[in-house]
Amino acid sequence: MANIVDVPVAQEKMTTLKSLDSLRDLQKSPLLFFSNLTQRYGDIVQIRIFFWPVIIINHPDYIKQVLQGNYRNYNKDVPIFNLFKPLLGNGLVTTYGGESWLQQRRLMQPAFHRQRLSDLGHQTTSSIETMFQHWERYALKHEPLDVAEEMMHLTLNIVSQALFSIDIHERANLFGEAFLEINAFLLEYFNRPFPPLNFPTPRNRRFHRALKTLNTVVYDIMKQHQQAPERHQDLLSMLIEARDEETGEGMSNQQLRDEVMTLLVAGHETAANGLAWSWYLLAEHPEVEQKLHEELDRVLAGRIPTIEDLPNLPYTRMVFEETMRLYPPVWIIMRKALDEDELGEHKIPKQTYVLWSTYAMHRHPEFWERPEQFYPEHFLPEQVAKRPRHAYIPFSHGPRICIGNNFAMVESQLILAMVAQRYRLKLVPDQKIEPQPLMTLRPKYGIQVYIEPR
């Protein structure tokens, strides 16, 4: 039997977080902090963040054990998810795990089956057409626009149509701004959790105002459905009609609110950021952009892509996969070990937190030929076959894998194909482009581009 040992504890002041310096490092640049830590200490190390002992892992085998092998032992009662409870409540993303999670997941799963995604193609292409009308003016006047913001509006429109049959177009700005405010607030609150949320400070008042804006949108969507259930055939109607097998009870209004908010948030921000980074990387790598154009022109010959075209557009998919490798929208994942476990030869005591940075895992030199480069060929089938599956985890893996992963892949490939087929996005010179790890990995100052017809 293997000799089971304790996880080594990081020794240096810089990384033990006992000194204020290291705390500042973590707050200032969490992406670099975790990458440096794994470079210095290898694939498993223990640190202390505030009061909590946390085990940082950076190896596919360890991640596999947490997400799949012994997934029942790990739940989501962890600070980074609890932080989002004021916004997402007990929706599917933030619910801890166990039976109640399984019941929620079973209720929603049918809405994400592949056959149900066929309408998604039309919803996506029609939302892109609307976006193009708006872009035409910018192209004509040669004025820049922020493509990160454009992608947010686009994916918010698509998810609200696909899952809730509503046109959020008019309110996309309002929703986007309120959401951004909450996102930034919650991260700051994580670093400085005083005074608590219920104290009427200006900062807290701003948060509650933004939350009210988002709640109004969500309750409106619910009201429309509850008043005319026969008019909708979508995920929300399924949730409204669902009854507990034993008690016959339906979902409470609060639970419905949490699920709708969760799907709106999880369903648009992630894909939007992935796409924004794709445009940035394509603009920076003309040789990749050219290959993409060549595939689109050859396969589509100018017609609008459909879901059926996607299997014939492998390079388009590889471009998006490679983008999510370098800039994984969900850049960090954390779990709590309910009971003792072993990761490789290391003992994981019960009640400890286990954390990995997907950003660091996706750049691990052992698993990637060109870890720091934008190289879509990493996703050629023969390359994928050589790698352990858990070296690439943008949607996570195992029973809690992203429920919207197929949805996101279909919508993102269609968006990439349709936009790149028609336009070239050129970066405005001399702008600062930097990843900001909030709830997802977004470009901190946006990405300003000129829209040029091809």
Ligand code: HEM
């Ligand atoms: C590129 C786009 C997306 C990325 C990178 C992404 C990533 C992820 C990841 C990594 C998780 C697991 C988090 C964890 O276990 O700690 C997750 C969960 C989830 N995602 Fe996504 N997601 C994307 C798009 C979507 C879309 C489009 C939807 C819905 C329409 C969605 C809904 C959810 C939900 C509800 C969960 C929780 C699943 C559960 O715990 O059972 N996501 N996502």
